[in-house]
Amino acid sequence: EPEVTQTPSHQVTQMGQEVILRCVPISNHLYFYWYRQILGQKVEFLVSFYNNEISEKSEIFDDQFSVERPDGSNFTLKIRSTKLEDSAMYFCASSGVLEYNEQFFGPGTRLTVL
Amino acid sequence: AQSVTQPDIHITVSEGASLELRCNYSYGATPYLFWYVQSPGQGLQLLLKYFSGDTLVQGIKGFEAEFKRSQSSFNLRKPSVHWSDAAEYFCAVGLNYGGSQGNLIFGKGTKLSVKP
Numbered sequence: 001e002p003e004v005t006q007t008p009s010h011q012v013t014q015m016g017q018e019v020i021l022r023c024v025p026i027s028n029h030l031y032f033y034w035y036r037q038i039l040g041q042k043v044e045f046l047v048s049f050y051n052n053e054i055s056e057k058s059e060i061f062d063d064q065f066s067v068e069r070p071d072g073s074n075f076t077l078k079i080r081s082t083k084l085e086d087s088a089m090y091f092c093a094s095s096g097v098l099e100y101n102e103q104f105f106g107p108g109t110r111l112t113v114l
Numbered sequence: 115a116q117s118v119t120q121p122d123i124h125i126t127v128s129e130g131a132s133l134e135l136r137c138n139y140s141y142g143a144t145p146y147l148f149w150y151v152q153s154p155g156q157g158l159q160l161l162l163k164y165f166s167g168d169t170l171v172q173g174i175k176g177f178e179a180e181f182k183r184s185q186s187s188f189n190l191r192k193p194s195v196h197w198s199d200a201a202e203y204f205c206a207v208g209l210n211y212g213g214s215q216g217n218l219i220f221g222k223g224t225k226l227s228v229k230p
Contacts, residue, residue, distance in 0.1 A: 004157075033217065043158070043204060045217040056217055091157060103218060105150070105158040 002026045004106035006092050012112045013082055021077045021109045023092030032075045033093040033103060034067065036060070043091065049075065082113045116141045118207050120221035127195050128229045135190040135224050137205030146208035147188040148218065149179055153201045161203075164188065175199070200228045 005024045013019050025032050034046040047057040049067055066078045075094075079086055089110050093103040119138045127133055139145055146165055150158040162173025169181040179190045188205060204223045209216030 035218075042222040043206075043218075043220040045219065048217055058217075093158075102148075102160060102163055104160070107155075107157040 004092055004094055004104050006090075006106035006109050008109060009107065010110045010112070012114065015084055015113055016081050019079050019082055019111065021079075021090050021092075021111070023075045023077070023106055024073050025075055025092065025094030026096070026104055027073070029094035029096045029104075031055075031095045031103075032067075032069070033095075034077045035091045035093065035105075036088040037091065037108075038085075038088045046077070046090075079111075082111075084113050087111055087113045116207060116209065116219050118205050118219055118221035120203075120205055120224050122224045123222070124225045124227065126227040126229060129197050130194050133190075133192045133195045133199070133226070135203050135205075135226070137188045137190065137221060138186050139188065139205075139207045140186065141207050141209075145188075147179075147181060148206040148208060149173065149177070149188075149190050150204045150206060150220075151175075151201045152204065152223075158204065161190070195226075195228055197228045197230065200226055202226070 007022045032049040035043050036046055037043045045058050047061045047067055048055045064080050068076050089108045091108045092106040095103045117140045121136055148163045149161040151161050152158050161177050162171050162179055164171050164181045172178050177192050179188055181188050202223045202225045205221040206218040208218050
């Protein structure tokens with residue numbers, strides 16, 4: 001069964017450093033998303049991406065964040081200068097055209113900012 | 115503003131007992147509703163979804179949920195809980211932009227513990 005994959009599973013970084021979180025969505029999906037979950041809190045939407053551009057973003061997704069689909073398979077989230085409060089689990093999700101909003105989630109990347 | 119409320123933070127049930135997890139939403143348009151389950155260290159797995167039509171929807175692992183528009187609720191049920199159902203359950207609303215893709219808004223989750 002096709003699935004969304006994410007790498008790395010755990011990333012530790014120093015405050016102020018740049019990190020790139022990687023995702024491989026399901027191959028025939030066209031909509032891509034990033035969500036985050038701070039420990040003990042709910043899952044929050046960050047950004048959605050379609051047709052090589054951002055279609056929607058939340059207030060959390062400020063200038064420190066960017067997304068890219070550098071090739072036909074990867075979807076990345078970059079945080080330019082990490083802050084302590086960026087520590088969270090980051091989930092990538094993808095969905096197809098016909099399954100409206102039925103988003104398939106990856107296992108997540110746990111980001112720890114020290 | 116759109117929101118999802120899961121009033122129970124933690125529920126403990128005995129194995130074999132029935133289960134109901136509550137979910138209320140606030141959304142002006144026709145909602146798209148989902149339940150996801152998250153096992154420790156795992157991602158989010160879709161249990162079931164409601165788009166339209168029959169208000170009682172069946173999902174995987176023996177779960178079902180009922181959409182009640184008048185109560186703005188989408189409660190998750192299972193008639194007999196198994197120990198493997200212990201996990202965290204998230205209710206979500208999918209925003210509807212005239213049929214185009216929208217993001218999901220999640221509730222805070224309900225942690226389910228199962229007693230032997």
